[in-house]
Amino acid sequence: MPITGKVSIHGIKYDGAIRRGDDLVDIVIREARKSKFKIRDRDIVILSHTAVSKALGLMVRLADVKPSAVAMSIAERLGRNAELVEVILREAEEIVRMEGGRLITLAKTGLVSANSQVDRSNVGSDEWVVIAPRNPDAIAKKIRKEFKSRGYNVAVVLTDTLGRPFRIGEVNFAMGCSGIKPINDLRGKRDLFGRVLRVKRIAIVDELAAASELVTGSSSEGVIGAIVRGYKYKRGNEGARSLRRPTERDLFI
Amino acid sequence: MPITGKVSIHGIKYDGAIRRGDDLVDIVIREARKSKFKIRDRDIVILSHTAVSKALGLMVRLADVKPSAVAMSIAERLGRNAELVEVILREAEEIVRMEGGRLITLAKTGLVSANSQVDRSNVGSDEWVVIAPRNPDAIAKKIRKEFKSRGYNVAVVLTDTLGRPFRIGEVNFAMGCSGIKPINDLRGKRDLFGRVLRVKRIAIVDELAAASELVTGSSSEGVIGAIVRGYKYKRGNEGARSLRRPTERDLFI
Numbered sequence: 001m002p003i004t005g006k007v008s009i010h011g012i013k014y015d016g017a018i019r020r021g022d023d024l025v026d027i028v029i030r031e032a033r034k035s036k037f038k039i040r041d042r043d044i045v046i047l048s049h050t051a052v053s054k055a056l057g058l059m060v061r062l063a064d065v066k067p068s069a070v071a072m073s074i075a076e077r078l079g080r081n082a083e084l085v086e087v088i089l090r091e092a093e094e095i096v097r098m099e100g101g102r103l104i105t106l107a108k109t110g111l112v113s114a115n116s117q118v119d120r121s122n123v124g125s126d127e128w129v130v131i132a133p134r135n136p137d138a139i140a141k142k143i144r145k146e147f148k149s150r151g152y153n154v155a156v157v158l159t160d161t162l163g164r165p166f167r168i169g170e171v172n173f174a175m176g177c178s179g180i181k182p183i184n185d186l187r188g189k190r191d192l193f194g195r196v197l198r199v200k201r202i203a204i205v206d207e208l209a210a211a212s213e214l215v216t217g218s219s220s221e222g223v224i225g226a227i228v229r230g231y232k233y234k235r236g237n238e239g240a241r242s243l244r245r246p247t248e249r250d251l252f253i
Numbered sequence: 254m255p256i257t258g259k260v261s262i263h264g265i266k267y268d269g270a271i272r273r274g275d276d277l278v279d280i281v282i283r284e285a286r287k288s289k290f291k292i293r294d295r296d297i298v299i300l301s302h303t304a305v306s307k308a309l310g311l312m313v314r315l316a317d318v319k320p321s322a323v324a325m326s327i328a329e330r331l332g333r334n335a336e337l338v339e340v341i342l343r344e345a346e347e348i349v350r351m352e353g354g355r356l357i358t359l360a361k362t363g364l365v366s367a368n369s370q371v372d373r374s375n376v377g378s379d380e381w382v383v384i385a386p387r388n389p390d391a392i393a394k395k396i397r398k399e400f401k402s403r404g405y406n407v408a409v410v411l412t413d414t415l416g417r418p419f420r421i422g423e424v425n426f427a428m429g430c431s432g433i434k435p436i437n438d439l440r441g442k443r444d445l446f447g448r449v450l451r452v453k454r455i456a457i458v459d460e461l462a463a464a465s466e467l468v469t470g471s472s473s474e475g476v477i478g479a480i481v482r483g484y485k486y487k488r489g490n491e492g493a494r495s496l497r498r499p500t501e502r503d504l505f506i
Contacts, residue, residue: 002267002283002290003264003265003287003480004264004266004476006262006264007262007467007468008260008261008262009261009262010256010257011256011257011259012257013255030255031255031256032255032256034255034256035256112419164417165365165418165498166365166417166418166497167456167496167497167498168436168454168495168496168498169435169455170454170455170456171463172460173420183421183422184470201421201422201423202424203420203422204466206422206424207424207466207467210424210460210463210464211460211467213457214260214464214481215257215259215260217437223257231467242421243421243422245418245420245421
């Protein structure tokens with residue numbers, strides 16, 4: 001077939017505000033039913049960090065935070081809020097760079113980002129911040145299990161929108177995943193002409209994350225995630241953390 | 254609508270080998286017709302670097318390349334083929350890093366990658382390499398114009414699959430684009446609660462490129478690109494080169 005089987009991406013819109021304790025699986029299933037959209041086995045459910053973190057209650061009130069001496073000194077150097085810097089440091093595994101008011105860290109999630117993925121937007125008040133789960137793969141697994149217990153054998157990907165080196169603009173990355181091999185490993189495969197392929201390991205969960213952003217758009221529209229259908233993937237147990245490239249083997253930086 | 258309007262991604266499969274002088278626009282239109290797939294205005298036609306470069310005849314026979322003294326010395330240091338290194342250097346604007354047999358460059362395309370995007374795979378013989386067009390935005394514009402002259406007002410994105418810092422695995426990036434604003438600029442927009450959004454500029458052409466890889470898969474399957482339908486985008490004249498982040502303002506590296 002010259003035009004091949006398609007992949008489709010469906011936005012999950014939720015008009016309410018997500019609150020601590022909300023059952024996201026229930027919300028997704030309910031919203032799908034309202035649209036007569038039948039979730040199928042092998043669909044990929046992609047959820048945004050903000051929705052997941054809010055449901056988990058991963059919010060911190062800045063007024064309750066006591067900044068350490070280190071946080072205060074960094075905050076002063078960067079010209080930033082000391083309580084916020086304290087939260088960023090708590091969520092960081094290491095500081096990658098600190099300059100021009102910005103703090104690039106390796107977050108406990110395994111992702112390199114500005115501010116350890118700590119998010120001031122979309123929480124209903126200036127004084128609260130949303131933090132990412134420290135174990136996003138485990139959370140993805142839990143969500144996948146919940147879907148499965150309700151009869152839906154889907155894969156789950158959790159995403160966040162982050163900047164990246166060399167390129168202007170942010171894209172969606174996979175923060176956690178379950179039920180899908182994060183990498184499509186083509187090592188040893190051959191192309192049409194029998195040559196071993198140059199491209200060897202495709203980070204498909206990052207591509208799925210990026211694709212989902214095409215329907216989630218800005219968080220101002222209440223789209224909490226996406227369902228991807230028609231993409232053939234392999235099941236697997238590795239999480240998205242396996243995509244972290246150890247610094248000492250990173251030739252790009 | 255709880256499940257929102259979908260975006261769909263359709264692979265463009267072509268069983269022949271792309272040769273110098275082939276009319277890619279004609280090929281896409283013909284393959285679509287064979288499948289009774291009607292290309293519509295505002296569809297986004299995404300084409301892989303390899304198909305575009307081959308149609309443009311951007312291939313170099315290594316036996317015809319005379320390596321410079323610099324190329325020979327680098328090749329020796331890296332333990333690599335001197336003719337190949339010469340081609341890589343010709344396609345490079347600057348060398349970013351050189352280590353462990355690898356050569357990371359800023360290519361003339363504007364992308365940072367291994368080997369200036371020079372591609373040994375999928376060319377039919379070990380002795381030829383495919384190089385990327387040095388002006389991918391102009392090529393995208395030309396392709397878009399050709400589509401338009403045949404009655405299809407589409408946007409065009411040209412992609413390549415590349416490694417990136419911090420993360421294992423490669424993803425598809427936008428190398429060139431035409432008829433679509435490469436960045437969705439949300440600066441100044443507000444979220445559900447009136448807060449200015451943290452995520453400010455989404456690199457949508459990179460997300461479209463990544464999404465297209467979900468149907469193009471490995472080049473071993475003869476899928477030369479994808480058509481994305483249903484994604485709402487703004488028209489614009491900036492190319493994908495505008496996504497290049499000037500090194501001096503790159504806090505990540």
